[in-house]
Amino acid sequence: MTIGEPRHPFPGWVGDVMAQHAGDFGKYPPNDGTPELRVAIAGYLQRRYGVTVGDDRIIPLNGTREGLFNTLLALCPEEKRGQRPVVLIPNPFYQVYGVAALAAGAEPVYVPATAGSGFLPDYTALAPEVLDRVAVAYLCSPSNPQGAVADNGYWTSLIELAETHDFKIFADECYCEIYRDAPAPGLLQIAQAQGGDPERAVVFHSLSKRSNLPGLRSGFVAGGRQSIERVRHLRAYAGAPQPLPVQRVAEHAWADDAHVEDNRALYRRKYAVADDVFAGLPEYTPPEAGFFLWLPVADSEAAALRLWRETGVRVLPGRYFSRVVNGEDPGAGYVRVALVAAEDEVRRGLTLIRDCLYQ
Numbered sequence: 001m002t003i004g005e006p007r008h009p010f011p012g013w014v015g016d017v018m019a020q021h022a023g024d025f026g027k028y029p030p031n032d033g034t035p036e037l038r039v040a041i042a043g044y045l046q047r048r049y050g051v052t053v054g055d056d057r058i059i060p061l062n063g064t065r066e067g068l069f070n071t072l073l074a075l076c077p078e079e080k081r082g083q084r085p086v087v088l089i090p091n092p093f094y095q096v097y098g099v100a101a102l103a104a105g106a107e108p109v110y111v112p113a114t115a116g117s118g119f120l121p122d123y124t125a126l127a128p129e130v131l132d133r134v135a136v137a138y139l140c141s142p143s144n145p146q147g148a149v150a151d152n153g154y155w156t157s158l159i160e161l162a163e164t165h166d167f168k169i170f171a172d173e174c175y176c177e178i179y180r181d182a183p184a185p186g187l188l189q190i191a192q193a194q195g196g197d198p199e200r201a202v203v204f205h206s207l208s209k210r211s212n213l214p215g216l217r218s219g220f221v222a223g224g225r226q227s228i229e230r231v232r233h234l235r236a237y238a239g240a241p242q243p244l245p246v247q248r249v250a251e252h253a254w255a256d257d258a259h260v261e262d263n264r265a266l267y268r269r270k271y272a273v274a275d276d277v278f279a280g281l282p283e284y285t286p287p288e289a290g291f292f293l294w295l296p297v298a299d300s301e302a303a304a305l306r307l308w309r310e311t312g313v314r315v316l317p318g319r320y321f322s323r324v325v326n327g328e329d330p331g332a333g334y335v336r337v338a339l340v341a342a343e344d345e346v347r348r349g350l351t352l353i354r355d356c357l358y359q
């Protein structure tokens with residue numbers, strides 16, 4: 001229950017599509033992705049969010065992780081208003097945000113995403129001098145590790161803040177297809193409805209969680225025309241485009257929603273298992289979306305070790321996702337539990353966790 005590696009089956013046609021196009025391993029793939037793949041992605045964005053995004057505003061990625069890194073290199077200026085730029089990062093966070101900020105020469109500013117702030121960072125509470133230096137704000141929704149979802153109001157005020165202080169928002173939406181009831185709203189959808197500068201919104205999506213294909217290494221970035229042009233420029237020199245047969249599989253995957261619904265149904269069953277196992281436990285916050293539980297404990301490492309020693313269940317200490325800021329570590333009092341295994345295995349694991357840590 002440590003790594004967030006999906007273990008549900010991926011669609012049965014993946015191997016066939018790959019084999020059908022195996023001859024294309026003999027060709028250099030286009031840097032920007034095939035037009036067919038970009039059109040399939042645009043179709044997905046239309047169906048999922050009701051947004052119209054030209055295929056020139058989309059670039060396929062080798063999974064979102066490299067995109068979250070390289071897109072910051074492409075879009076973070078060397079200076080903002082004559083000063084070192086700031087990159088805002090929720091705390092706890094997916095590690096690549098911090099690595100990207102440092103590689104781009106920016107100052108990472110970690111903003112607590114705790115129970116008190118609905119497990120999302122309150123960027124609006126930062127000092128105006130800091131906000132004026134912000135080049136990019138990362139936001140993960142549905143969030144890893146807490147499973148929190150940024151609602152319309154959250155996105156709207158973040159977009160307003162970005163307009164006021166002139167920065168871009170990088171929305172990591174790779175868990176957007178795994179939710180309980182209502183689909184999580186996306187940044188492009190809210191930004192388009194708000195009618196602001198389209199260059200502010202940059203979104204990242206992945207087939208890793210949507211289609212259970214973490215090994216395919218396939219995702220995309222979409223954003224404003226100028227932003228995507230800069231990403232394209234960087235990739236023309238330093239990119240590693242996806243092999244054509246992989247792009248063909250991705251094209252099929254983005255065009256198909258049936259397998260995504262089946263997958264979501266499996267996760268819904270596991271949310272129900274978690275709600276059942278932890279029923280009545282005041283410490284338990286049911287995740288809104290994604291496939292992690294973020295469980296409070298006295299000490300994250302001690303709890304993970306005890307669990308492993310006494311039950312054989314492995315989880316990740318929350319402090320491996322967080323930074324100490326002003327003496328506070330928002331991950332130190334949590335463990336992260338991945339609900340990726342089969343339902344019966346998840347029930348067994350969660351029951352052991354409950355009995356070991358909460359009774």
Ligand SMILES: Cc1ncc(COP(=O)(O)O)c(C=O)c1O
Pocket residue numbers: 004062063064065066094140143144172174205206207208214218219
């Ligand atoms: C929050 C978050 N973003 C991005 C990724 C990267 O996913 P991938 O590179 O497989 O698309 C992960 C993977 O676990 C993640 O948890």
